[in-house]
Amino acid sequence: MASALWHTRQAARKLLDAEQGTIYRDAPHRVALLYPSPYRAAMSSLGYQTIYRQLNGEPGVAADRATLPDDVAGYRARGIPLFTLERAIPVGNYPILAFSVAYELEIAGLIDCLDLAGVPALAAQRTWDHPLVIAGGPLTFSNPSPLAPFCDLLLLGEAEQTLLDLIREAVALGFERRALRALIDRFAGRSGFYVPEHDRGQVPPIAAADDSLLPARSQIITPNTELRSMYLTEAARGCSRGCTYCVMRRSTNGGMRVIEPDRIVELIPAEARRVGLVGAAVTDHPRINEIVRRVLERGCEVGISSLRADKLTDELVGLLSAGGYRTLTVAADGASQRMRRLIERRTDESHLVRSAELAKKHGMHTLKLYLMVGVPGETDRDIDELILFARELVRIHPRIAIGVAPFVAKRNTPLDGSEFAGIRVVDSRLDRLRRGLRGKVTVRPTSARWAWVEYMLAQSGPEAGLAVLDAHRKGGRFGDYKRAFAARGVEPTGPVARVPSTSELIALRRARRQAEPVKRARA
Numbered sequence: 147m148a149s150a151l152w153h154t155r156q157a158a159r160k161l162l163d164a165e166q167g168t169i170y171r172d173a174p175h176r177v178a179l180l181y182p183s184p185y186r187a188a189m190s191s192l193g194y195q196t197i198y199r200q201l202n203g204e205p206g207v208a209a210d211r212a213t214l215p216d217d218v219a220g221y222r223a224r225g226i227p228l229f230t231l232e233r234a235i236p237v238g239n240y241p242i243l244a245f246s247v248a249y250e251l252e253i254a255g256l257i258d259c260l261d262l263a264g265v266p267a268l269a270a271q272r273t274w275d276h277p278l279v280i281a282g283g284p285l286t287f288s289n290p291s292p293l294a295p296f297c298d299l300l301l302l303g304e305a306e307q308t309l310l311d312l313i314r315e316a317v318a319l320g321f322e323r324r325a326l327r328a329l330i331d332r333f334a335g336r337s338g339f340y341v342p343e344h345d346r347g348q349v350p351p352i353a354a355a356d357d358s359l360l361p362a363r364s365q366i367i368t369p370n371t372e373l374r375s376m377y378l379t380e381a382a383r384g385c386s387r388g389c390t391y392c393v394m395r396r397s398t399n400g401g402m403r404v405i406e407p408d409r410i411v412e413l414i415p416a417e418a419r420r421v422g423l424v425g426a427a428v429t430d431h432p433r434i435n436e437i438v439r440r441v442l443e444r445g446c447e448v449g450i451s452s453l454r455a456d457k458l459t460d461e462l463v464g465l466l467s468a469g470g471y472r473t474l475t476v477a478a479d480g481a482s483q484r485m486r487r488l489i490e491r492r493t494d495e496s497h498l499v500r501s502a503e504l505a506k507k508h509g510m511h512t513l514k515l516y517l518m519v520g521v522p523g524e525t526d527r528d529i530d531e532l533i534l535f536a537r538e539l540v541r542i543h544p545r546i547a548i549g550v551a552p553f554v555a556k557r558n559t560p561l562d563g564s565e566f567a568g569i570r571v572v573d574s575r576l577d578r579l580r581r582g583l584r585g586k587v588t589v590r591p592t593s594a595r596w597a598w599v600e601y602m603l604a605q606s607g608p609e610a611g612l613a614v615l616d617a618h619r620k621g622g623r624f625g626d627y628k629r630a631f632a633a634r635g636v637e638p639t640g641p642v643a644r645v646p647s648t649s650e651l652i653a654l655r656r657a658r659r660q661a662e663p664v665k666r667a668r669a
């Protein structure tokens with residue numbers, strides 16, 4: 147065990163040595179900031195990085211990171227506890243554990259982190275001398291309910307302000323464990339805070355951070371991440387469009403907020419060599435070309451997280467090519483023109499053809515399209531149309547790749563409550579697509595089975611979280627999940643209204659209008 151621990155600490159040391167921007171802070175109170183996926187994913191998460199910087203800027207508080215180990219089984223077998231990167235303190239010794247959870251399948255990672263920290267996974271089994279377990283992150287925009295059995299408190303929606311509100315009160319109480327337990331009761335029922343023990347299934351509305359707290363951006367730059375050595379910054383938050391399957395649509399997020407180019411550029415650290423512009427719909431930013439040009443003028447490579455095919459121009463693709471882009475990635479989302487219309491996706495075939503032409507003209511190695519199969523109303527004929535269309539595209543650009551994800555209905559969207567198409571149906575459509583494009587176009591699908599698990603979690607309540615725990619204890623295979631959902635009687639419950647009310651949205655917009663220097667785009 148001692149030598150295993152030594153090797154684990156050495157590996158952590160190596161990660162830290164490769165980082166720029168790590169914060170080592172002395173403070174009377176410490177929070178462990180946990181990510182329930184491995185380090186590579188954690189350091190690509192803008193929300194996680196932003197909260198790390200924010201907490202470390204708070205008087206009296208320091209935040210240390212811990213991520214899900216790559217080798218959870220090895221940790222378990224050798225009895226190695228999960229410890230924080232900056233301080234090498236066992237996570238179980240911290241008074242507050244704060245998780246950032248991106249999506250449903252990370253709930254298993256959250257359970258692993260608690261196990262390795264020696265903290266009972268179920269909130270009901272913890273006592274006042276255990277750490278307080280809180281969670282936030284993208285999953286809370288849609289359905290936080292399956293997280294409820296594991297958390298003392300959930301921060302719903304944008305957590306920049308709500309987390310600080312909580313932490314400031316915790317500091318005032320000296321981070322005393324018994325007092326912290328009493329403190330969370332005071333937040334029950336407040337917008338943006340969900341205390342499962344008190345709110346009993348009544349999930350409050352999500353919170354929106356004040357514009358003055360934007361943009362979210364990297365604190366740490368590291369080569370050991372999915373987006374190697376890239377500084378990430380929001381260029382816009384939310385989206386002004388209304389695609390019916392999307393949690394980021396205008397009616398859930400109150401429209402799109404754009405960040406002024408000056409603000410984006412002035413915040414880029416001098417040492418950054420690669421800059422990623424992040425947001426739900428960055429190419430909808432009215433001054434996107436100017437931002438890309440100014441980043442290039444600083445001598446940086448540039449990347450964009452979300453290219454909308456209908457917004458690509460010769461100038462923008464030319465700038466991206468000059469900025470090191472080699473794969474042009476756009477979302478098509480529906481398999482056919484009919485499906486794209488049904489889900490209110492503004493992209494049409496002419497935009498995708500244009501994307502292929504621009505990718506070719508500007509020397510991009512690959513054009514990658516993202517889309518969903520199994521959307522309600524889809525038939526095999528839509529897949530056949532996709533096959534014909536992809537064959538046309540490949541005549542324009544020789545390297546086309548298609549990433550396919552099975553459709554999963556999310557809460558707070560118009561398609562909430564739609565059934566999963568079925569594992570067999572999804573697999574047969576993926577198979578049809580692969581056969582139709584064999585040797586011509588690369589097709590990269592994600593698993594239909596795990597999409598079904600995601601669907602069960604996206605559409606169910608706390609009992610689905612308990613089923614994850616059961617399945618995980620049995621080994622975490624697909625069959626374990628299937629049996630656990632059946633044994634717990636997990637049934638997708640259909641639409642649950644938790645979209646902010648009109649008056650909440652108006653108040654939200656009014657608050658945003660007052661904030662400078664961030665400006666708001668019209669929804």
Ligand code: SF4
Pocket residue numbers: 384385386387388389392393394395396426427
């Ligand atoms: S454009 Fe993208 S982010 Fe905006 S609503 Fe549609 S899918 Fe969501």
